[in-house]
Amino acid sequence: MLRTLLAKEFREQWRTWKMVVFMAVFLITGISSPVLAKYTPALLKSIPNLPAGLADFIPTPTLADSVAQYLKNTEQFGILLVILLTMSVMAQEKERGTAAMLLTKPVSRSAVILAKWLTGMTMLLAGLLVDGLACLAYTAVLFEPLPFGAFWILNLLLLVNLGVYLTVALMASTLARTQAMAAAGAFGGLVVLIILGSIPRLGDSMPGQLANWGSSLVLKGDITAWPALGVAAAMIVLALVIACLRLEREEI
Amino acid sequence: MIRIENLVKTYGSVRALDGLSLNVKPGVVYGFLGPNGAGKTTSMRILSGLARPDSGRAWIMGKEIGKPGSDVRSLIGVLPEEPAFYGWMTPREYLRDFVAPLYAMRGQVAARRADELLEIVGLQEAANRRISGFSRGMRQRMGLAQALVHEPMILLLDEPVSALDPAGRKEVLDLIETLRGKTTILLSTHILADVERVCDVVGIIARGRMVVQARRDDLLTRYVTPLFEIETDNGFGNWLEWVGKQAFVIHVTVSGQTARVLVKDISMAQKALLESLAGEAISVRRFEMVHPSLEDVFLRLTGKEA
16 A cells, blocks of 8 residues: 555656656755855955955865855755645645545555655655765865765765654645645744754754754764754654644544 | 434534434445535545544444444445546556555556446546546546446445536446446435436435435335426416415426426315416416426425425
8 A cells, every 4th residue: 555655656756847856956956065165265256356355365165165065055955845845745635635535545544644755755865865976976076075974974964854844844734724824834844943943052952953963974073963863853753643643533 | 235323513503414314225326315515425425434423323334434443445436526636647547556556456457447447437548648638527437437446335426427418427327327236326416317317215315414215216106296387478477476375285396487386185276276377367388287206306305495
């Protein structure tokens, strides 16, 4: 049953071009991050009539700039992409009536949620793989090779971080009856996570801290964020459980 | 086969089902008849597991709906009033790759069944077209096909022919005829001619309650009260108001220049009706005693008066 639901979800992502757009954005992010890190200072220096001495303050780009650019771009575009990809998946099925058609068949309602979540997480994993490979290659050419193992651990931490947004968006989509309500819920979740992440001390335990940990791993720093990893995992599990319970009890 | 006892379901202040009970025996085509808002779709949704009753119980093949461990969904095929599909799929993909595997049918078995059903519902020529471009009628045929994939013992059809043209209606009703005896069918509709044509048993529901439940022929016999059909050239004027108040009149319906008057006492009615029509100077083209149709019975029982 889960196999059939997964096959339908993946085929839908492919047929509706969502998968292509998703991968293309991650590929562009992976290529553009080291390129921007390398050439932005040179572009700034080339601006005509730059005040005297200012060019001396523009630093020479390093590997750390490439990593910082990669993290910033992947987080920003990744969060937007996973929310846009996920926020309507369940609400749309309810609104259009396809959920009613599906749920009269012998399928578990939790399996429907799980199939959508697994599809989203697999897409995200594939996107980060494309993103990471592009970044690895361009960084090696423009700067120096990134530490391979640490860089992929950074990407795993990004997967968990972005997975929180994906699961919260899926939960919003399941709680809502319309796509508009689902969108409001998903972006509301984003705002709440941003606010919680900016609160001193509490922010250190929020999923956003995982990017700093990943960066530190690559650049041989000493930051860790185990509490943030635990909180992120707990948020994913909680949002999934809420989504499953809601659909199990909902009248379609 | 299907049993419902005292189902109650409210949506806010609206009581959609108000103690509905019914009983459908194996192999029959049961016409679930009622005006819009009578509770037909709500009953279907409860039977198919999409909604829960506030109180009351329902069983399908002895399994109580909503009870843990008694999932009836593999026993039933459901066609909702407005079937919805994934528009990016083709009908063949939908049946073969999506619906059939949900009933553990895969590979050649699923492919064969999908092609068979597409032929039965007349969609073989559109088998590889995207469903998003389908008309409402084509979607309804597709809905019927998906309900039949696993050859269910029970079919719940909510207004299965309402979106079809006359030819499509005939085809679907013919298909329902072929399932008679093999599959138990609960068919909700407001098209009385269809019920009269295919249903063995009729349940008439109004305001969430069962008004009457009987074999179609028994129902017509039971309510075979005398009925006069009167056709005029110049309308009825105030006569309709007068006739509706007479003690010997049970029910009056009007369609254009024709009135159908159900009465208790033939001889008294015949005399009084003719005299009153003459007294009102109504130009009568036809005055005839006829047998009531299911529509007359339905309108009488659901309280719709002229």
